[in-house]
Amino acid sequence: MRCPYCRHADSRVVDSREADDGQLIRRRRSCPECGKRFTTVEEAVLAVVKRSGVTEPFSRTKIIGGVRKACQGRPVDEDSIALLAQKVEETVRAKGAAEIPSHDVGLAILGPLRDLDEVAYLRFASVYRSFDSLADFEQEIETLRAAARAREGAAEAGAAGTAGRTN
Numbered sequence: 001m002r003c004p005y006c007r008h009a010d011s012r013v014v015d016s017r018e019a020d021d022g023q024l025i026r027r028r029r030s031c032p033e034c035g036k037r038f039t040t041v042e043e044a045v046l047a048v049v050k051r052s053g054v055t056e057p058f059s060r061t062k063i064i065g066g067v068r069k070a071c072q073g074r075p076v077d078e079d080s081i082a083l084l085a086q087k088v089e090e091t092v093r094a095k096g097a098a099e100i101p102s103h104d105v106g107l108a109i110l111g112p113l114r115d116l117d118e119v120a121y122l123r124f125a126s127v128y129r130s131f132d133s134l135a136d137f138e139q140e141i142e143t144l145r146a147a148a149r150a151r152e153g154a155a156e157a158g159a160a161g162t163a164g165r166t167n
């Protein structure tokens, strides 16, 4: 590794330690030419395999861009989008594979996006799953409605249970 101070072509590792649960390795290096010390960080590259077979490094920025587009005009703040992208990265890295199909990255986005904003979710799903008819939208909306009804039912049951205990 080239010294960032004097551009000397070589450096010596004086210390290595894992960070981020072993996802990263930080190395403290020393330049034999000027004696200055600097730190480098090594991270295993997670490759995303596109449908065309081309691979590219996983990019959280790219996820944020795609989700932000789906959230246009929706009451979703940047922090929530950043958090969602972080969740997606954790999900795909947790699979422990060095390469992941872009399809799986899309799948990892759908779940948390549905929890964040249903309209944004529909937009994203329509592109990702290539909806090509109104029936596709209808079916997806019906699934969303069923999930909402299930949540309401659970909330009501929970509220009734609480009321029963307090009375």
Ligand SMILES: [Zn+2]
Residues within 6 Å of the ligand: 003, 004, 005, 006, 007, 008, 031, 032, 033, 034, 035, 036
């Ligand atoms: Zn140097």
